Amino acid sequence: MTNGFIGGIHPDYKKTLTADKPIEKLSYEKDEIVSIPLSQHIGAPAQELVKKKEQVLCGQKIGASKGFISTNIHSSVTGEVVSIGNLNSPLTGKVKGINIKISNPEDSPKQIITGKKFQDLILEAGIVGMGGATFPTHVKLSPPKKIDTLIINGAECEPFLTCDYRQMIESTEEIIKGAKIIQDELKIEKLIIAVEDNKPEAIKAFNKYVHGFNFEVKALPTVYPQGGEKQLILSVLGRIVPEGKLPLEVGVIVHNVATCKALYDAVENGLPLTERAVTVTGAVKEPKNLLVKIGTPVSKLIDACGGYVGEPEKIVIGGPMMGFSTNTTDMPVSKATSGVIVFRKEDLPSLKMTNCIRCGRCVNACPMGLVPAIMEQFAISELYERLLDWHVLNCIECGCCSYVCPARRPLVGYFKTGKRQVMNIVKKRENK
Ligand code: SF4
Ligand code: SF4
Structure with a gap:
């Protein structure tokens, strides 16, 4: 079990396309439209709080959590609600959402969340697991039993994706502070930040803070799916999460690095989750890591990377292993969108299916x-x-x-x- 877990694969990672590209803030213009889905998380969709023609501020709550497993949705721009209707979604096909025309593209969310109990504040800020799972974070931060270890997931084991990597080296201290907030609030004994060993710069960046903040950095073998919660817990702690059970069953919670950064922004700066880093890569002229407002059309991200190289055959939202294929770029970035990957026909393996040859x-x-x-x-x-x-x-x-x-x-x-x-x-x- 040299990986820490059995099995796994070593795909062609292709991370060098964007690994050295610092996160670039995407700019917006007056009258552009963002389309904000009311369901960007596992659980019940949020209930809209605004009407057509209403003016909204950047950071304003426009969707209210409906039920325990749900969370709030905020406007990522200042502007006017032009319509409420169905949006394309890579996961469910269609999802209800709010279209907002930008009036002041320079606006960013002001400090709007204050004076709340920890878990309520995280709910208020609309934070979800940003590694792709999108489980509402306030629920994960309400464990019904004692947790002894907090693992911060910096594996980013999906090929192509580098947005977590860039955040680990560009926002190292904020990620650590976010993790320490969780550790202190939940009185967790041990904090471990786990990173695959194909990201030495990220490991070095975290190691600089080890003594000041009292945590451990664990370098893990590079193998997919090292970042899967169950694989990570086995690799880091040697604990097996029983079938059908959650990590808390073995005294562990796992949070992604980008989630920690969002949590820090909420607790320290009172900011809701209205933007995220996205890796845009594959057959585009200039692959990039972009900081994008939630609701931005995927087509705008492609344009920001200079457009396609050749004829696109398939676009994947998320990572190539666990992401979702789509044939349209008329789709908004959501809290779950870690990547946009463009493939041409020649980039894809032959899909000609034959009978199983029992190779094992x-x-x-x-x-x-x-x-x-x-x-x-x-x-x-x-x-x-x-x-x-x-x-x-x-x-x-x-x-x-x-x-x-x-x-x-x-x-x-x-x-x-x-x-x-x-x-x-x-x-x-x-x-x-
Ligand atoms: S998709 Fe399921 S069955 Fe296939 S390798 Fe992964 S865990 Fe195993
Ligand atoms: S050919 Fe059959 S045994 Fe071999 S990998 Fe495919 S499904 Fe598995």
Whole structure:
């Protein structure tokens, strides 16, 4: 188990396209439109608080959390609400959102959140897990049992993405201070910042603060999916999170580096989450890391990188392993958008599917110890009880099995769909 966990893969990382590109603040003009989705998180969508023709300020709350697993949404610009309707979403196809015409492009959010209890403040600021999971952070910061270790996830193991890396070297102190705030508030004994060893500059940057702030930096082997919560906990602490359970079951919580920075901005500066760093890369003229207002159209990010190189065949929102494919750039950046990656036909592997040749590569690659080749058969045959028996709910949808499969079987796709069916079975059993 040299990775810290079994399985995993070593894809071509292609991070050098943007690793040395400092985060560049995207500029905006009067009358541009941003489109802010009311659901940018796991859980219930926010309830809109504004109407058409209403003037809003940058940082103003425009969507209110609806339920415990939900969070607030804020305007990333000062301007006028021009419409409320459906927006394109990489995850769900369509999502309700608010279109705002910018009146003052220079405006940034003022300090608007003060005097609240820690978890309420994080909810108020609309912070979610920014590594892609988008779980509302205030919920994760309300663990029902004692946590002894806080791990800050700086693995950024997805190929192409470097926005976390840049934040680790450009906002090192803010990330550490955000992590220390969590550690102090939840009275957690130990703080460990975990970074893959292909990011020596980030490791060096954190190491400069180790004595002043009392934490540990752990360099981890570079292997995908090192940043998966369960893999990270096993690599860092040697603890196994039981099937169907959360990290808190083994006394751990994990937060992404960008989430820590957002949390610091909220607690120290009273700022809501209205912008994020995004890596725009692949077949664009000048790949970049951009600081982008939430709601900015993906097309504007592509333009900011000089446009396409050649003919785009596929655009991925997020990382290439766990992100979502789309064929449109008419889609807003959300709190989950870590990357926009453009692929031409020649960049993509042949997708010609053939029969399984029983080579076992998917089994060796699976970081959860599953048997994807067998699970696939049950998924195709809709034998969901059997799929449950073969632990599909332990699948973290990392895509390692599909990546290594010489027969190009779309394994992870079957498991994503299969898991939804299996969850229905589990729920029915629980309700009996
Ligand atoms: S997608 Fe699921 S089955 Fe495939 S390798 Fe990842 S965890 Fe294993
Ligand atoms: S990697 Fe593909 S071909 Fe090989 S056993 Fe798994 S599903 Fe079959």
